Amino acid sequence: xxxxxxxxxxxxxxxxxxxxxxxxxxxxxxxxxxxxxxxxxxxxxxxxxxxxxxxxxxxxxxxxxxxxxxxxxxxxxxxxxxxxxxxxxxxxxxxxxxxxxxxxxxxxxxxxxxxxxxxxxxxxxxxxxxxxxxxxxxxxxxxxxxxxxxxxxxxxxxxxxxxxxxxxxxxxxxxxxxxxxxxxxxxxxxxxxxxxxxxxxxxxxxxxxxxxxxxxxxxxxxxxxxxxxxxxxxxxxxxxxxxxxxxxxxxxxxxxxxxxxxxxxxxxxxxxxx
Amino acid sequence: xxxxxxxxxxxxxxxxxxxxxxxxxxxxxxxxxxxxxxxxxxxxxxxxxxxxxxxxxxxxxxxxxxxxxxxxxxxxxxxxxxxxxxxxxxxxxxxxxxxxxxxxxxxxxxxxxxxxxxxxxxxxxxxxxxxxxxxxxxxxxxxxxxxxxxxxxxxxxxxxxxxxxxxxxxxxxxxxxxxxxxxxxxxxxxxxxxxxxxxxxxxxxxxxxxxxxxxxxxxxxxxxxxx
Amino acid sequence: xxxxxxxxxxxxxxxxxxxxxxxxxxxxxxxxxxxxxxxxxxxxxxxxxxxxxxxxxxxxxxxxxxxxxxxxxxxxxxxxxxxxxxxxxxxxxxxxxxxxxxxxxxxxxxxxxxxxxxxxxxxxxxxxxxxxxxxxxxxxxxxxxxxxxxxxxxxxxxxxxxxxxxxxxxxxxxxxxxxxxxxxxxxxxxxxxxxxxxxxxxxxxxxxxxxxxxxxxxxxxxxxxxxxxxxxxxxxxxxxxxxxxxxxxxxxxxxxxxxxxxxxxxxxxxxxxxxxxxxxxxxxxxxxxxxxxxxxxxxxxxxxxxxxxxxxxxxxxxxxxxxxxxxxxxxxxxxxxxxxxxxxxxxxxxxxxxxxxxxxxxxxxxxxxxxxxxxxxxxxxxxxxxxxxxxxxxxxxxxxxxxxxxxxxxxxxxxxxxxxxxxxxxxxxxxxxxxxxxxxxxxxxxxxxxxxxxxxxxxxxxxxxxxxxxxxxx
Ligand code: SF4
Numbered sequence: 010x011x012x013x014x015x016x017x018x019x020x021x022x023x024x025x026x027x028x029x030x031x032x033x034x035x036x037x038x039x040x041x042x043x044x045x046x047x048x049x050x051x052x053x054x055x056x057x058x059x060x061x062x063x064x065x066x067x068x069x070x071x072x073x074x075x076x077x078x079x080x081x082x083x084x085x086x087x088x089x090x091x092x093x094x095x096x097x098x099x100x101x102x103x104x105x106x107x108x109x110x111x112x113x114x115x116x117x118x119x120x121x122x123x124x125x126x127x128x129x130x131x132x133x134x135x136x137x138x139x140x141x142x143x144x145x146x147x148x149x150x151x152x153x154x155x156x157x158x159x160x161x162x163x164x165x166x167x168x169x170x171x172x173x174x175x176x177x178x179x180x181x182x183x184x185x186x187x188x189x190x191x192x193x194x195x196x197x198x199x200x201x202x203x204x205x206x207x208x209x210x211x212x213x214x215x216x217x218x219x220x221x222x223x224x225x226x227x228x229x230x231x232x233x234x235x236x237x238x239x240x241x242x243x244x245x246x247x248x249x250x251x252x253x254x255x256x257x258x259x260x261x262x263x264x265x266x267x268x269x270x271x272x273x274x275x276x277x278x279x280x281x282x283x
Numbered sequence: 284x285x286x287x288x289x290x291x292x293x294x295x296x297x298x299x300x301x302x303x304x305x306x307x308x309x310x311x312x313x314x315x316x317x318x319x320x321x322x323x324x325x326x327x328x329x330x331x332x333x334x335x336x337x338x339x340x341x342x343x344x345x346x347x348x349x350x351x352x353x354x355x356x357x358x359x360x361x362x363x364x365x366x367x368x369x370x371x372x373x374x375x376x377x378x379x380x381x382x383x384x385x386x387x388x389x390x391x392x393x394x395x396x397x398x399x400x401x402x403x404x405x406x407x408x409x410x411x412x413x414x415x416x417x418x419x420x421x422x423x424x425x426x427x428x429x430x431x432x433x434x435x436x437x438x439x440x441x442x443x444x445x446x447x448x449x450x451x452x453x454x455x456x457x458x459x460x461x462x463x464x465x466x467x468x469x470x471x472x473x474x475x476x477x478x479x480x481x482x483x484x485x486x487x488x489x490x491x492x493x494x495x496x497x498x499x500x501x502x503x504x505x506x507x508x509x510x
Numbered sequence: 511x512x513x514x515x516x517x518x519x520x521x522x523x524x525x526x527x528x529x530x531x532x533x534x535x536x537x538x539x540x541x542x543x544x545x546x547x548x549x550x551x552x553x554x555x556x557x558x559x560x561x562x563x564x565x566x567x568x569x570x571x572x573x574x575x576x577x578x579x580x581x582x583x584x585x586x587x588x589x590x591x592x593x594x595x596x597x598x599x600x601x602x603x604x605x606x607x608x609x610x611x612x613x614x615x616x617x618x619x620x621x622x623x624x625x626x627x628x629x630x631x632x633x634x635x636x637x638x639x640x641x642x643x644x645x646x647x648x649x650x651x652x653x654x655x656x657x658x659x660x661x662x663x664x665x666x667x668x669x670x671x672x673x674x675x676x677x678x679x680x681x682x683x684x685x686x687x688x689x690x691x692x693x694x695x696x697x698x699x700x701x702x703x704x705x706x707x708x709x710x711x712x713x714x715x716x717x718x719x720x721x722x723x724x725x726x727x728x729x730x731x732x733x734x735x736x737x738x739x740x741x742x743x744x745x746x747x748x749x750x751x752x753x754x755x756x757x758x759x760x761x762x763x764x765x766x767x768x769x770x771x772x773x774x775x776x777x778x779x780x781x782x783x784x785x786x787x788x789x790x791x792x793x794x795x796x797x798x799x800x801x802x803x804x805x806x807x808x809x810x811x812x813x814x815x816x817x818x819x820x821x822x823x824x825x826x827x828x829x830x831x832x833x834x835x836x837x838x839x840x841x842x843x844x845x846x847x848x849x850x851x852x853x854x855x856x857x858x859x860x861x862x863x864x865x866x867x868x869x870x871x872x873x874x875x876x877x878x879x880x881x882x883x884x885x886x887x888x889x890x891x892x893x894x895x896x897x898x899x900x901x902x903x904x905x906x907x908x909x910x911x912x913x914x915x916x917x918x919x920x921x922x923x924x925x926x927x928x929x930x931x932x933x934x935x936x937x938x939x940x941x942x943x944x945x946x947x948x949x950x951x952x953x954x955x956x957x958x959x960x961x962x963x964x965x966x967x968x969x970x971x972x973x974x975x976x977x978x979x980x981x982x983x984x
């Protein structure tokens with residue numbers, strides 16, 4: 010954590026609100042990778058949020074947070090997506106995403122593209138203020154402690170960049186995972202080093218991305234754990250995809266929410282079957 | 284010809300700056316106040332010193348090995364200096380040859396047994412310099428160029444001794460900078476102000492530190508309590 | 511080694527990744543730099559506050575650039591320095607060469623400055639009748655090897671000890687036959703010593719320009735700047751206009767940040783403020799002193815909302831901590847300034863058209879901003895350059911098409927869901943044992959890694975079904 014510069018979180022004061030969280034409506038933005046590749050993360054998110062006492066709704070008309078357009082420099086394209094996200098989600102008390110990078114997109118970047126539209130910028134800011142990454146929300150706002158979850162084995166943790174650097178997600182997942190019976194943490198060398206995913210980066214500069222993820226995989230293998238956990242599907246898919254390409258089937262990549270919601274055994278079982 | 288290019292460029296640069304949004308025109312007094320505001324004590328973040336006493340802090344820092352290639356000692360009076368210098372020769376197995384900065388306090392000393400006016404261009408010679416200031420924060424001594432201070436004296440010899448009067452040892456680099464700011468105001472800035480903190484070193488070949496890259500390899504600081 | 515061009519970035523990257531020992535070569539420098547920096551900061555608990563102060567000093571000076579430049583000029587003239595202005599790199603190097611020619615210089619010693627490289631001084635001298643002698647050890651090595659620099663702090667980090675042994679044996683007048691690093695450094699010391707003392711002109715850069723005195727400041731560990739500047743008759747400083755600070759007291763907090771961020775040291779061994787030519791009775795020093803103040807894109811950065819980049823104190827921390835730099839190295843960028851700071855600077859020094867690919871070669875992981883001692887939001891600046899490239903259509907057509915296509919879907923959630931469901935069917939067709947090894951349109955991904963097999967239907971599909979059965983059941 011030596012190079013972190015903002016320890017203060019904009020949402021520190023939320024401890025007061027967590028007293029009556031059940032009255033708050035939570036909008037879940039599942040994100041496109043969870044929607045297409047890993048729906049179980051979406052269901053795990055609902056389970057955890059409900060366990061934490063939230064009333065969860067999933068707006069049907071959702072798509073993408075706009076990162077591909079934003080990171081490609083397509084401001085107009087980003088705005089088109091942002092209009093739609095803002096309209097869908099601004100009514101909720103909280104907007105939750107099971108991804109640090111998508112949460113950070115809404116929290117930090119929407120306002121960037123509305124510099125010349127003060128009205129929309131205000132709405133984007135309003136949305137940003139109530140948007141959270143799932144794992145940090147559960148701990149920081151809901152004061153949630155998982156109960157009765159069991160999983161035998163060891164895990165190592167990859168801190169995805171946006172979560173770690175822009176949203177201060179670090180302690181929260183570790184704290185929750187420490188309550189899982191039978192699960193033991195193994196440190197990951199370079200735990201907060203980028204895995205080389207970077208959205209469009211990993212296809213645009215596939216070979217650089219490959220060099221980066223290869224190194225990540227070396228570290229993951231060296232950690233010698235059964236599970237690789239994280240809070241962003243993009244990174245997990247990237248690392249898991251490289252592990253598999255290298256013929257390593259010993260390590261299973263799971264989203265932290267899947268473990269905390271007790272879905273891990275089912276997912277592992279399904280994997281084994283295939 | 285170049286004068287013309289330069290003048291045109293000057294105009295271009297200034298008008299581009301005036302046109303740019305982030306810059307603002309303000310009167311000199313406002314700007315000066317704003318600049319002083321940045322130097323308010325509350326703005327500063329300084330590393331912790333090893334002692335509240337500046338001399339002690341400087342010596343502790345050197346003793347802890349934090350100033351590359353440097354050792355130090357304290358003598359109570361200046362006339363003990365030639366003796367200390369002789370010890371330095373012995374320790375480093377050097378011939379008793381010394382290039383002494385030609386400055387009043389050093390000229391007055393009895394250098395008996397030491398050749399004092401040698402050529403410093405070649406290596407294996409020892410230079411002796413009378414420092415203007417010492418800085419505890421960084422374990423530095425400060426040299427000012429002048430009629431009596433050839434700057435090269437600090438750079439050519441392989442061995443260097445710097446003498447700092449105890450009364451001139453400051454706590455932080457900022458303390459020295461404020462003195463420099465005053466000199467600038469009075470238009471009395473010397474040509475060179477060198478803040479020297481250790482010996483000439485390089486890590487340019489495979490990251491390995493080598494001392495004595497171009498200048499001194501060994502630096503000995505002698506603090507004089509009572510000049 | 512021929513210098514790479516920024517416009518050939520993609521090819522440069524391929525070449526770099528094909529070098530088997532490149533990663534080892536880079537890491538032996540950057541790993542150490544990272545570790546030492548983090549120790550230095552652990553020993554300076556108020557680093558954050560120092561950073562805030564450093565940023566404020568820079569921002570204040572940038573905001574009042576006009577005032578401070580005029581002050582600097584006035585005070586430098588009062589010290590007896592001759593002040594020149596250059597809008598472009600070409601102008602700057604022409605001014606320097608003309609000064610040298612006026613003095614009929616034969617030998618010119620130079621103390622490393624990135625600005626000197628930026629304005630093409632090295633090449634200008636090599637194409638002239640004058641002999642250029644680099645005095646920083648790393649610059650000396652790359653001069654002998656004919657290489658461009660690969661890092662702004664350690665320009666010769668790509669050269670091994672064996673390379674140096676060969677170079678020194680070939681070029682030094684009294685070379686060593688030892689392969690010990692200490693002996694190699696001594697060989698350079700012997701070789702350069704006479705050159706320092708017989709040079710006609712000494713050229714340096716400047717880490718800070720002090721407006722209140724007209725001083726320029728050099729920061730080195732070797733002490734080569736003072737040895738370059740003092741013996742010759744003429745001293746020429748070249749400096750970018752962003753180097754200004756109000757006074758020495760304002761430079762100190764930045765120095766504390768610079769050395770810790772660059773090498774992890776609390777301070778460098780030599781910090782010297784140079785104030786014009788030799789005073790009347792001075793024991794040594796140059797008789798004439800020139801300073802060339804260079805714009806070369808800096809006012810353009812000011813005008814184009816890139817003023818935060820002008821805070822840069824060239825510490826190199828952003829490249830030491832950049833995952834991309836750490837894999838491709840400095841030469842791939844094809845510019846004097848590599849890594850994150852280079853990817854922002856080069857488009858302004860050259861043009862966005864030639865240097866836009868670099869702005870995309872970033873995962874936006876934010877580590878550079880985290881370590882930057884003056885809080886430059888490098889990812890934000892890179893992104894805004896991408897926005898400019900998008901506007902100017904520098905992006906390859908296929909990329910534009912994919913992003914546009916995805917955007918069209920993303921703003922129509924129903925269509926998006928339909929497309930997601932269809933792509934699942936498509937993906938399923940290519941899965942074997944839970945993984946996709948190859949699939950059309952995803953070669954960027956599957957070229958180097960497998961794609962995890964998705965579940966049968968989308969989350970939305972499953973969720974709707976679940977809701978329906980819940981309400982049906984109640
Ligand atoms: S951008 Fe920041 S980190 Fe990079 S060289 Fe400049 S000051 Fe250092």
